[in-house]
Amino acid sequence: MPTPKFKPGQSGNPKGRPKDKTPATMIRKSIVADIPDIVNNLVAMAKAGDIQAAKVLLDRICPPLKPQAMPICLPVNGSLVEQGNEIIMAIMGGQIPADIGGQLIAALSAQSKIIETEELIKRIEVLESQS
Known part of the structure; x- marks a missing residue:
């Protein structure tokens, strides 16, 4: 049986996972300052007739409606x-x-x-x- 690299109770990464280093976090940080310009451009594009830009805006503002359960009256007796x-x-x-x-x-x-x-x-x- 091979010997383990680390002793029990001893972490191989004592400092833990680096904070704010995930790709999603790095992308968010890089566009934070540009969000107002991005939103303004999307609005302008939507006003100019760009359907995709309008869809992006509407999907964020008004999410798609989910189906609503409707009451059903059916006989529940019998096999x-x-x-x-x-x-x-x-x-x-x-x-x-x-x-x-x-x-x-x-x-x-x-x-x-x-x-x-x-x-x-x-x-x-x-x-x-x-x-």
Whole structure:
């Protein structure tokens, strides 16, 4: 087994990581003084019709909207198959969006795996108690 370079409890870098030496920090420091000019140039470019400059500004000022959860009223009784059919019918009928319906179907699938696992555990416990 090779011998370690450093003794236990002794750091190979006693001064630690150098402060403010990461590339991102160095870039930030180099442009701090120029930020007002950069923003003014972006505004001027956006006013002149530069779509990319406008997008940069708008993305920083008004971040994109995130989808909002909407309440869904579907029957929750019956088997998982019947619940899945209700979801599919609601998607086809336009009552719920397809992406939400897909999430609900995925949740039903996960639920079925949980139920299946629980049933298998119970069967194994019964078999083990019989032997």
